[in-house]
Amino acid sequence: MTNQTPARSTAQPAPAGSSTPPAPARSTSVRHNLGTVVGFEFGRTVKKRRFWIATLAIPVVIAIVVLLVFVSNSTTAASEDAQKDAAVSFTYTDDSGLIPADLASAMGGRIADDPAAALQDVKAGLTEAYFAYPSDPVTTPIKVYGADQGIFANGRYDAVATQLLVTAAKAKVGSPQLTAIASGNVRTEAQTFRDGQAAGGIGSVMPPLMFLLIFYVTLILLSNQMLNSTLEEKENRVTEMILTTLNPTTLIIGKVIALFMVGLVQMLVFLTPVAVGYIFFREKLAFPDFDLSALSFEPGPLIVGALLLLGGFTVFTGVLVAIGAVMPTAKDAGTIFGPLMALIFIPFYTLGLIVSDPHSPIVQVFTYFPLSAPVTAMLRNGFGTLSPVESTIVIAELFITGALILRLAVHLFRYGSIQYTSKLSISGTFRRRTAPTGK
Known part of the structure; x- marks a missing residue:
């Protein structure tokens, strides 16, 4: 069924010539509705058995691989x-x-x-x-x-x-x-300086790059869920009923917040076994002996990395939610989902250029193009080649772009939420929005 009229959650204005005033919008219940959406979306996700299977599968597989590598290396070394x-x-x-x-x-x-x-x-x-x-x-x-x-x-x-x-x-x-x-068995101890101060070296590179790792793991774990966050209701044919009591903006923002909370849960599940293994079983599992004192936690790069992570998460979440609002089924959305996710890995093909010549034209394009900016900027931030001016521009661009895309996603969901059989025409939604209304 294709419905050309967007569903609305607020009361409709009274007919022309009527003495009855329009019903007030339910602004006082927006906060309550947002909390309801967040709680419902988060609860139904973490209660699913397949969610925990998928979440626990990654650390289990990594543990098995690490164990096999350890056994193999031990056997090879002994041999x-x-x-x-x-x-x-x-x-x-x-x-x-x-x-x-x-x-x-x-x-x-x-x-x-x-x-x-x-x-x-x-x-x-x-x-x-x-x-x-x-x-x-x-x-x-x-x-x-x-x-x-x-x-x-x-x-x-x-x-x-x-x-x-x-x-x-x-x-x-x-x-x-x-x-x-x-035999070459000699050691060197190097010290470099930046702006008259001792630079952190490789120890200052690793902490900001952790945000890049979190970004990749979060998208890999949550991207499919982001895409299905709006598709699930459409495929179940329940969006028309939902939007009679909820504003589309409240619904979409609630889903995004719930996705972020689910991502935090998955990250904790993913990192907890690693931390426990490193702290209590480091010698038995032959963990590398990291010298944590060599790490340099500089506030500037860490703050920039955190903001780039949040901005990039916002952009990709908005894009995936918008795709779900446009496409009628998950199968149709998959044709766009694959190439889109490939974009976050493209900057790694130019990693050598990003490190050696960060001001080359191709690196500049990747730095400011919204879908490649998070990864490229986080790499440059980690290696210390992202200037304060550039980081400010990229962070502002990501948050503004993310907000605009989320606004577009809400608009598309309003029109495409009950379009079950065909892909939504984006340009058509704007034409319908400006067209005169009538029976």
Whole structure:
């Protein structure tokens, strides 16, 4: 059914010539109605079993992946250590003259007089392995021959051959300090300055970028719910009844507030296991040992990051609610939903340019285009390339654009709430709004 007349929640004016005054708008109940909408939308969402399944699925999957990676890394490291320390009976020839006979003997090796005979012994199964060290191991590879023990077990031949040469080279140097320096095992301690003050370095980059992580996680978890917030009532054919008692603005704002509250719940569910695991089970789960004292929490970038997060959330929420108001079904809305969500990942394709040349034309376009501005601006804010003037412009743009889009979403929902069979014509809603009314 397609209804061309928007549903209204306030009382209609009295007919022309009537002595009865128009009924007053229910402004005193707006706050009560808003609270009712927020409570209803939030309650019905968190009471759904599929909501908790979807919410808990992410931390559970992450926990499983982390556990598998930990087990895999532990197994791989143990296998590599075992291969390095494996006792292999081998013969070798040394054209480099670097390997002492006593060191090779301690590792299970003996020198071979004839390379061809040594290789033949390996083929015949008389010797486990044969290593042929060239005169210049830097430019010429070591020839390693061994009896087949399986794909993974065969790796111990390379490990033993390499370990023998490395140990011999360290012994030739004769100085642990020179050996460490030659291996690149040196540390530096850098300090940079900005405007005469010590800059925070990488420690000042991480805290503002946390807002970008929250933005992505929130949109991934809530985007489908944002889209369906207005579609669900349309598909259930109940919007006409709802709008007889509720103003569309109150309904949409209530849904947006409820979505924000649901997002907070999901973020807490998502972060709580990580925090608990890090605080109480860090050693058992092999969490990286983060030095939190190295983080620099500068108020300016943190405030800008929080405002960019709220502004970006407002813009995308308004866009998704507007799409739901225009489209008759979730299937129809999905054709726009996919490309729209892809826009938030496009700035990452120019990450190198954002970091190295933030004032290039393409970065400037991404900084000020409303759908790419949140991600681009949060990246630039984290890396310290977003000036106060630019951050003010982008934040103002996001909040103004978000407010306008939400206003448009309310207008579209007013006209498209009971248009169940076809996509709403946006331009047609403005023409109908200005057209003269009559029976």
